[in-house]
Amino acid sequence: MAYPTNYRYTKEHEWVSLQGDIATIGITDYAQHELGDVVFAEVPKAGAKIEAGKTFGTVESVKAVSDIYAPASGEVTEANALLQNTPEKINADPHGEGWLIKIKLSNPAEVGSLMDAAAYEAYIASQAKEASA
């Protein structure tokens, strides 16, 4: 799956997409593939504050429960209601319908320090090499 070039990425495999000062956050195709079938996503409700680098929720697959780290700080404006009954959207369309939350950025500069698609693809390729070494 292609990594959208207008998104930014973290080493913890989250992505961010900006529309003004609203950021949509999700987990990457690489992350969903590593996790396997997602059965549940636990994300904060609108109004909750999240802080860059801290965990803000969990994604549960049949294998494990993994923390999701905030790529940027801000206040949650919306949680993806679709995930409540169809968490498998995270597997099917991780960069689209499977988004987790939208936040109003408190420090938009934070997003600038994240990886672009090319850097992220290079990063996961190096991860894969490390794992097979």
Added chain:
Amino acid sequence: MRYLPKSPAERQEMLATIGAATIDDLFASIPQRYRLREALKLPGPFSESEVIDFFKARAAENSLGHTSFLGAGVYNHLRSVVTDAIIQRGEFLTSYTPYQAEITQGTLQAIFEFQTLMCQLTGQEVANASMYDGSTAATEAVLMAERVTGRSRVLVARSVHPEYREVLNTYARNSGLLVEELPYAANGTLDHQALHAALKNDVAAVLVQSPNFFGVLEPLAPLAVMAHGHGALLAVAITEAVSLGLVSPPVEADIVAMEAQSFGLAPSYGGPFAGVVAAKEKFVRQMPGRLAGQTVDAAGNRGFVLTLATREQHIRREKATSNICTNQALCALAATVHLTLLGKEGLREMAQQNLSKAQFALAELEKVPGVRRAFDAPFFNEFTVELPRSVKLVNAYLLRDKIVGPFVLGQLYPELTKHALVCVTETTPRSEIERFAASLRRALEQPL
């Protein structure tokens, strides 16, 4: 894993390989003051015949032919040899917890059946695979409420088993959980006015027990309304599971924590028992431990899986929903077999016998001059009476008549100086209840 004894030479070889002089060197990181200074004073190795003689002698010390009126969280009920026969099958007795879950279909099915029975009995939607015992289950129920609500203040009725409260307080001491105790009213149930005054929007849970430690039933519906009105959960502990054969299930509760000992587990020395945590399905991801589930395989055959284990500590480490719980699989299996043997009607009949005999016992005891019922709320198979004398002294007298007397409430409730908690189950014959009343009458007639 094999357990093979090692010779001194092999031990030396292993020590030499890792560069240690003695086995004690391996514990060098433990500060000196915490280490044993001298060898334990243990008797030397016994021969087989000496071991048999030793245990025969210990068995002869058991008190036979006594009748017990002691309950207080551990209950003597009828047990079938069928239960023991089934749980002693090697497949169940020696198997460890199913980490490679799906190859242990029998164990998973047993857990699944146990969960199903616990849901049916407690009126809850999901039950886990079992916990250590009722006390840790009650504590886990409180911790679960803390996670669900994001609040850390809990209100606990003083009429909850004192040992359960002690376990909860042990957890709370270093976890930031604030535990406040609520008094009981004159009729033995939770003081609703005290609850009303203490309930604020920072309360995670209200924990009560029913039947409570004094034996009386707590009316749960008004408690649920009060708790929910402040966004708190109602957690209900049950120590005497047989009560569910007659008493309506605690459907008003958000979380139920139960001791399953009454279902086929001998009182022994106080264990091993099996705890139960059951709850509404919406809280399932905050439940401690694991859940087994039923499914179908690729060919459509019925099969069992570990449905919810991803939040256990072997996966989530310090972020697990619980780091102290275990699944008491064998005890849970005993409870499952026991309940299956009894069936719905059998359990109801057993519960009815408990109630009838306890009612009869109260009537007999009330005929004894100076004995009065302490709390007038309805009870199941335990009730509290106030005696005109120290319960301890009376119990010493009863013991001479081979009667194990009632629980001395003053030990744990200093204000209940002359109060005795009497337990009667289906195992107590009518004639023994009459003998108890007669012996009590004589005890109270003794000159002081």
